[in-house]
Each structure stands twice: as C-alpha cells, then as structure tokens.
Amino acid sequence: MEFRLWTTTRRAKCEAETMVASIDALRRYVAGDLRKVDGWLSRIDAEILQTVLTAQSASQISGSVAEIGVHHGKAFILLCLGRNNEEAAYCIDIFEDQHLNQDASGHGNRAIFEQNLKNFGISNDRLVIDARSSEIVCADDLLSRVGQVRLFSVDGGHWSSIVINDLALAEATLAPRGVIALDDFHRSEWPNVSDGYFKWFAGRKSPIVPFAIGSNKLYLCPADDVRFYQGALSAVPLLEDIKSKMIEFQEVQVPVYQSFIQTETKRIERVKGYLKAFHPGFFSRLKRLRKRMR
Numbered sequence: 001m002e003f004r005l006w007t008t009t010r011r012a013k014c015e016a017e018t019m020v021a022s023i024d025a026l027r028r029y030v031a032g033d034l035r036k037v038d039g040w041l042s043r044i045d046a047e048i049l050q051t052v053l054t055a056q057s058a059s060q061i062s063g064s065v066a067e068i069g070v071h072h073g074k075a076f077i078l079l080c081l082g083r084n085n086e087e088a089a090y091c092i093d094i095f096e097d098q099h100l101n102q103d104a105s106g107h108g109n110r111a112i113f114e115q116n117l118k119n120f121g122i123s124n125d126r127l128v129i130d131a132r133s134s135e136i137v138c139a140d141d142l143l144s145r146v147g148q149v150r151l152f153s154v155d156g157g158h159w160s161s162i163v164i165n166d167l168a169l170a171e172a173t174l175a176p177r178g179v180i181a182l183d184d185f186h187r188s189e190w191p192n193v194s195d196g197y198f199k200w201f202a203g204r205k206s207p208i209v210p211f212a213i214g215s216n217k218l219y220l221c222p223a224d225d226v227r228f229y230q231g232a233l234s235a236v237p238l239l240e241d242i243k244s245k246m247i248e249f250q251e252v253q254v255p256v257y258q259s260f261i262q263t264e265t266k267r268i269e270r271v272k273g274y275l276k277a278f279h280p281g282f283f284s285r286l287k288r289l290r291k292r293m294r
Contacts, residue, residue, distance in 0.1 A: 026050060026081040029120065031281075037116050039074030042215035043280050044257050045181075046078060047239055049151070052179050052219070053082030055232035056150055063150030063175030064088040064126075066142060068134045068166050069183075071108045073116040075153055080122045088126035088146035092134045092156070135165055139172035148175035155183035163196025171204060177225050180208065185218035201250070210249055213256045215277065226252060241284040242276045 030046045053065075065079035070091045080089050095110040110131065117127075128145050130137060134156050142149065152170040156162060163182075170180045184190045185197060197218070211226045212219040212233060221229050233239050233255065244256045261273040275283040 023054070025121070026053070026078070029078055029081055033120070034074055034078065036119070037072055037074040037077060038112070039071045040183075040216070041074045041078070042277070044215035044239070044242060044277075045217050046075075047236060047280075048212060048214045048217070048219065048233065048257070049075070049078055049153075049181065050082065051232050051236050051239070052151060052181075052229060053079070055229065056177070056179075057082075057084060059177075059228070061150055061175070061177045062087065063148045063178055064090060064142075064146035065151045065153075066090040066092075066146070066149045066170075066173070067153035067155065068092045068169070069108075069154075069156035070113060071155075073113045075155065076113075077116060077120050077122060079151060079153060080117070080127070081120065082151070086126075087150075088128070089122075090128045090130065090142050090146045090149070092130045092132065092137055094133055095131050134169060135162060137169065139169060142169075142173045148178070149173045150175045150178045151181070152178065153181045153183070158184060158190040158193050160192040160196040160199065163193050164200045167197065167200040167204075171200075171206060171208060174206075174208075177222060177228075179229065180220040181214075182218045182220065183216060185213070185216075187216065209252050210254050211252065213249070213254055213258065215258045223252075230255065237288075238280055238284045241287050242280045244276075 027050070030043070030050045034041060034046055062084070064087050065083055066089065067076045067079060070076040070093045076089070076091050083089060093108045093113075095108045095113070126146070130141065149170070152174060154166045154170055156166050167180065167182065174180065182193070182197060184193045186194050207223045208220050209223045209226060210218055211221050211229045219229070239257060242257055244259045246253050246255055248254070259273045259276060261270055261277070265273070272283070275286070
C-alpha cells in the first residue's frame with residue numbers, strides 16, 4: 001500500500017515537473033527563441049497563440065494541434081510546445097513539391113523543418129507529417145490519426161479555393177471550444193485569402209466567429225467561447241499595451257492588435273507603430289514606464 005502510494009506520488013511529481021518544463025520552453029520560445037527559425041510569425045501573434053494554448057490547457061480543453069503550411073516550423077514548433085503530454089500534432093505541407101504551389105507563397109524544406117523540430121526537442125511521438133497538398137487531405141486523415149484539433153493554424157496556399165478548402169478542413173476537425181488561426185487575413189499582398197475566408201464563412205457548417213485580429217492572423221472560435229478567449233487575451237499585459245482598438249466585425253466586438261503605418265502619419269506615430277509591430281515587448285515597457293512617471 002505504501003509503495004503504491006509512493007509510486008503514485010512520484011508519478012504525479014514527474015508529470016508536474018514535465019508540465020513546468022514544457023511551459024518554460026514555450027515561454028522562452030515566444031520571448032525570443034522563435035527568431036532561431038526561419039519563417040513568418042510576429043511576437044504579437046506568438047503571444048496570442050501561447051495565450052490560447054495555455055488558457056485551453058488550464059480549462060481542460062483538450063485535442064491535438066495542427067497546421068497547414070509549416071514551412072520550416074516557426075509556428076508549428078510553438079503549437080507543439082504548447083501541447084499536453086498526451087496530445088498529438090499533425091502538419092500538412094507540400095515541402096519540395098513546389099509545382100503545386102500556385103502562388104509561390106512559401107518554399108518549405110522538409111529536412112530543415114525536421115532538424116528544427118529536433119533542435120527544440122519535438123519528438124516524432126504523436127507527430128504526423130503529411131507531405132501532400134491540403135486539397136487532397138480529408139478530415140478523416142486527421143481524425144483517425146490524431147483526433148480532434150484544439151488549435152488549427154491555416155497558413156497554406158493563398159488562392160481563394162484553397163483557403164476555402166483549408167478552413168473547411170479545420171472546421172471539420174475542430175474540437176469543442178477549439179480555435180482556428182488564419183494567416184495573412186486582410187494583407188494587401190494576398191487579397192484572395194480574405195476572399196476565401198468570406199466565402200467559407202458564408203457557408204460554414206458551425207457557428208464559428210472571429211474573436212481577435214492579431215498582427216497577421218485572424219482568430220476564430222465557437223460563438224459561445226468568444227468571451228472566454230477574449231478574457232484570456234485581455235489578461236496579458238503586453239497584449240493590452242499594444243491593442244489598437246475594439247471594433248465590431250461580423251456582429252462580434254473584436255480586439256485588434258495591429259496598426260497600419262501610413263506614409264502620411266506623423267513621425268512619432270510611425271515610430272510608435274514600428275515599435276508596436278516589431279518590438280512589442282520594448283513598447284510595452286516604455287508605455288508602463290511613462291505611466292509611472294506621470
């Protein structure tokens with residue numbers, strides 16, 4: 001009896017230590033280690049993704065993580081670091097089959113991607129790499145291998161039909177209370193991402209709505225969970241410091257965490273916009289210092 005109790009206590013202690021180490025690794029990655037990986041992920045969006053993952057774990061919202069368009073793994077590594085020990089990860093990318101990349105929106109390299117996973121301690125256990133076009137991947141491919149997805153990053157092709165396809169795939173595999181993050185929404189170089197989003201939204205099968213607009217991503221969740229996720233974001237001081245505004249978008253009051261820097265803007269506003277976009281941590285510290293001085 002005593003041995004069984006000791007074993008149970010020891011196991012619980014090991015699991016707690018593993019969880020703490022995982023949280024620390026995620027925080028280090030968001031705070032700066034992500035710069036070691038080639039690709040596109042702003043500090044602001046990294047903070048939002050981290051906040052979503054930790055809020056889900058704290059509320060026992062379970063499921064795997066997934067991404068379409070991993071490139072060299074900059075965002076996917078973050079998703080993997082934010083998993084619980086039992087949760088799986090699924091990624092989809094054409095990698096070297098660039099003849100399938102109609103708009104040249106990224107040139108992933110599988111060897112570099114896999115090395116980056118190793119560099120950050122992401123093992124092959126509970127990890128699926130699907131080296132196909134997302135156009136031929138179906139929901140059962142994910143559900144049969146990793147189950148439902150609690151955070152699905154969509155960053156694949158940027159033409160309208162594939163955006164519709166990818167969002168439909170994310171929707172069909174989304175776990176209860178799960179989140180979809182759509183990259184390059186409303187970005188001027190990729191107008192068809194927004195076109196595909198609005199077409200998908202008009203025909204979506206479930207009541208998924210936006211709850212935040214990040215630096216370069218649109219975040220979506222079930223309508224009943226908007227308050228939960230917005231509450232988690234509002235509890236992060238850095239995100240509150242760089243938040244630009246609240247705006248009604250598709251009948252939801254949504255926080256916007258970015259500002260468009262125009263050439264006509266006054267110099268001081270351009271500097272503030274630059275710091276918010278590229279050095280949000282420094283901007284946040286300056287803002288708080290200014291408040292204390294007042």
